[in-house]
Amino acid sequence: MKKRIRDAGLIQFDHKLRLEKRVSYDEYNAGTDPQPVVCMRCADGPAAVPSVRDVCTHCLAAVWLSRTTEVAMTHMRQPAILCMECMTTHLKQETS
Numbered sequence: 001m002k003k004r005i006r007d008a009g010l011i012q013f014d015h016k017l018r019l020e021k022r023v024s025y026d027e028y029n030a031g032t033d034p035q036p037v038v039c040m041r042c043a044d045g046p047a048a049v050p051s052v053r054d055v056c057t058h059c060l061a062a063v064w065l066s067r068t069t070e071v072a073m074t075h076m077r078q079p080a081i082l083c084m085e086c087m088t089t090h091l092k093q094e095t096s
Contacts, residue, residue, distance in 0.1 A: 025075045034080035037073060038087045039063035056083040 014020045028035070040063060042053060047064035054065040057080050065081065073079040082090070 029077040034078045035076050037079050037081050039065055039081055039083060041083045054081055056086055057081050058086040
């Protein structure tokens with residue numbers, strides 16, 4: 001089962017959250033910047049899927065990290081866990 005998850009790679013969505021393309025881990029790891037992993041804060045409610053608690057690297061808030069994401073992070077070059085609020089703030093600053 002784990003081999004199939006790894007072979008599928010990652011899914012890249014467009015701005016309307018439609019499936020754009022599948023990206024291999026090699027393609028995703030080609031850059032040099034930290035790779036954001038966006039998670040829901042624990043304070044926002046219980047996780048919808050089996051998850052473990054972790055910490056946002058920016059604001060240190062407790063976040064839910066799904067088991068599948070945890071496995072995917074082992075294949076990523078430089079994962080950085082961010083909560084939804086920190087990612088939203090980052091995107092707003094980037095666009096202005």
